[in-house]
Amino acid sequence: MALAEVQKALARLFTDKAAREAFLADPQSAAATLGLDKADATLLSTMAPQELRRFSASLASKRALDARKWTPLVAAALGARFGPLFAAVPGSGADPARQAEAFAVHLSMLAKQQKIEPPWIGDLARYEAACVTAGRPRLAFRVRLFRYPVGLIAVAVARGAPVSEARPGLTCGLWLRRPGGRLWSRLWTFA
């Protein structure tokens, strides 16, 4: 079989846990769903399972590591909880903006259900996701409402200062960019 088909199967095995475990359990039965013929299924079945699982795990770790770079404030606020929380978000592709948005939705939902501390973490994640999206060169017009004063919280987190006592304060964020132009953004907090 052509290398393209083998690589296609490998890409699935690296990134799709269900496909990977099915293949490791019974390569010949799983071969058809991966587009492999019998010979290639037999060949790939000689891959070391621990290598395959370790490499796949490293992909998830790398994804979380990249996400920390895109959302450094949320990463700083969550500390060691960042990795497990990020891993719980369904795959949203390789696009950092989509990943940040998906993570923000997840954290906002947890915050709303009071299942995560601090209570402003969802707002901070939505703020950073908006910044990531507005970091693109295309036309940007984004308005976000926040329950907490995310501007003050962001500054405090960036300085490593405690913000656990932050009180709610309705805040409006606006991001503007014309194509190829510079970003203009502002936050307004209403007392």
Add this chain to the structure above:
Amino acid sequence: MGEAAAAVDAAVGISLQPFADVPVLGVGLGYRPPFRAELFAHRGEVDFLEITADHYFDASREKLDELDLLASHFTLIPHGLDLSIGGGDGIDGRYLDQFAALVEKLRPPYWSEHLAFTRAGGVAIGHLASLPYTEEALDIVARNVETVRRHIKTPLILENITEGVRVPGAEMAEAEFVSAALERSHCGWLCDVTNLFTNAFNQGADAARDLDRWPWRRLVQMHFAGGRIENGVLIDSDDGPTSPEVWGLLEEAFGRSHVKGVILERDERLPPFNDLLDELRKARTLGQRAGRWP
């Protein structure tokens, strides 16, 4: 140093001239935004920078301003992550166009990518995946490089990667595969010394003993950094100081090649900038001792 390979090159009229013309670049850093201020404060100790090309594709005005600032002070070498030069699906046209535009903008002496595949069948793996060490994979690399060359005339160098997963069906060893891939595609070599050591370590081999097997006459640039051991496996995490073993290999490599530049590739857990400078000074001294630069 690869006399047989040199004879083959001569017989088929292939020349290493594009790389002979590359100027000596010296000692540099893989650019990371967190150390930008300190980089400029110590710019006399950093000869050139390697930038992650992908970070400047589809980039905002602010990011392009950063690129212009770096380019006005340093020679920049664009280093790609997602060209998938060994991909059986071929080269992604949009990605290649973006890369070509960046190379055109920066006009570097060469640019670099990994000898790997990163996507297949519409799935983005998100990391560098090993190629099977087969004749078919060599043909695909050569074909893809030809496609790339039609868009980017600037010389290309390819980097050896760590083998996250060894793909079964190998018809040759890694060193022979890398050598053949470079010969057939007429590319230079970006030797990641840490990756070379990592693969040997994880397979229980002696990297220093096997150095003769690698294509040193094609060497243009080197990477070095530190990794860490997890559950008995050495990971190329690029997040620690360079190990004594890698320093030893680096010294050997200087003596076997006409390398043009070395890059400290520290990605994570960035230490105080002075620690990075210490490693650069050490690499500079090794290169001086081997006569690679003044």
